[in-house]
Amino acid sequence: MSAQARKPQPRTTGSMISVVRKLEGIDKSKLVNLSVNENAWGTAPGAEAAAVAAMAEARLYADTGAWALREAIGGYYNVDPACVVPGNGSEEILDIVGRVYARPGDEILAPALSFAQFRIVAWRLGVDYVESPVVGQMDVDVDALIAAVTPRTRVIYLANPGNPTGRGVDSAGLMRLVEALPPEVVLVLDCAYAEFGDLEAAATALHLAQVRENVLTTRTLSKAWGMAGLRIGWGVACREMADALNAMRGIGNVSGPTQAAGIAALRNPETPVWLEGIRQSVIDGRTLLSDRLRQAGYEVPDSQTNFVMARVPADAGISAGALVRKVAEAGLLIRACDDYGLDDWLRLSIGTPADMQKLASVLIEALP
Numbered sequence: 001m002s003a004q005a006r007k008p009q010p011r012t013t014g015s016m017i018s019v020v021r022k023l024e025g026i027d028k029s030k031l032v033n034l035s036v037n038e039n040a041w042g043t044a045p046g047a048e049a050a051a052v053a054a055m056a057e058a059r060l061y062a063d064t065g066a067w068a069l070r071e072a073i074g075g076y077y078n079v080d081p082a083c084v085v086p087g088n089g090s091e092e093i094l095d096i097v098g099r100v101y102a103r104p105g106d107e108i109l110a111p112a113l114s115f116a117q118f119r120i121v122a123w124r125l126g127v128d129y130v131e132s133p134v135v136g137q138m139d140v141d142v143d144a145l146i147a148a149v150t151p152r153t154r155v156i157y158l159a160n161p162g163n164p165t166g167r168g169v170d171s172a173g174l175m176r177l178v179e180a181l182p183p184e185v186v187l188v189l190d191c192a193y194a195e196f197g198d199l200e201a202a203a204t205a206l207h208l209a210q211v212r213e214n215v216l217t218t219r220t221l222s223k224a225w226g227m228a229g230l231r232i233g234w235g236v237a238c239r240e241m242a243d244a245l246n247a248m249r250g251i252g253n254v255s256g257p258t259q260a261a262g263i264a265a266l267r268n269p270e271t272p273v274w275l276e277g278i279r280q281s282v283i284d285g286r287t288l289l290s291d292r293l294r295q296a297g298y299e300v301p302d303s304q305t306n307f308v309m310a311r312v313p314a315d316a317g318i319s320a321g322a323l324v325r326k327v328a329e330a331g332l333l334i335r336a337c338d339d340y341g342l343d344d345w346l347r348l349s350i351g352t353p354a355d356m357q358k359l360a361s362v363l364i365e366a367l368p
């Protein structure tokens, strides 16, 4: 065998690794990014100053238990800090669940059109990924999800509300799902966009995670809290599951400056009002953009998130990909959804009123 043939062989495929999309000839760094659902208004009060101050201690390891952060999360959301799992973004917690509960031969289940990360978790582990059908265009079908459970199902991921769909399951649907599941199947309720949608459903998820032994809910400070670059998310589960997940996470998974930023924001007395302002700004921008695009012939399902989906009209004479380019030429970066099999759909993050007006105008003027 030649030396070339004997190099390490990745057990992966390139297409799954690459999440970066190219836009030939356009410098993406100069565009307003409306493609990854960031907070267009800023960072939660106190976070930035705390992160900068914590840099003075950069030579030290952060608290590996992240106890002060867990207590701050527990204090804000009224949960036992021992039941909190801090993550390097909530993305990491989604990954840890798979690592703790699934192995090759098992199945991970999620509704079709789910957040791509769920499939990636299964793929990393060599676990079979199973999708249940959606109802209508993109709504989660709770009964179909229940029906898709097999003796091999170990973990079910449900983003609520979903990405890329922006659609949600209500409290009653969540309760029905939990009641129907075998107790040995872990249900992950990923509520990354909780602050923008059905607050009752998010509260139900948090409640279920505390009273059921097989339910975990995940939240993030990346979206409404405006801390995406700091990487901080958290999960809540019963004590036994939280202990298992905490044991599996990297001990330095949340850096010192990030822990400090999270603690400062969670403890800042201005945060609740600031967050309510962000929610309202997102709802206003979502309404403005959805209304204008609908009037022009785009199909825009109601969204519970800080983004909307828009279907390019069949007679538009322009593809979703060409629209992404046109919008980029106007200074805004949006996302096509062909990787989800939604070839004629765009996903548009909600930003400032000026950017929403501009985005709507470009998308409308591109139609015949």
Ligand SMILES: Cc1ncc(COP(=O)(O)O)c(C=O)c1O
Residues within 6 Å of the ligand: 036, 037, 088, 089, 090, 091, 092, 115, 159, 161, 162, 163, 190, 192, 219, 220, 221, 222, 228, 232, 233
């Ligand atoms: C549905 C959903 N869950 C989880 C995440 C992960 O976010 P983070 O790792 O920044 O907490 C995202 C990010 O876009 C998301 O859309």
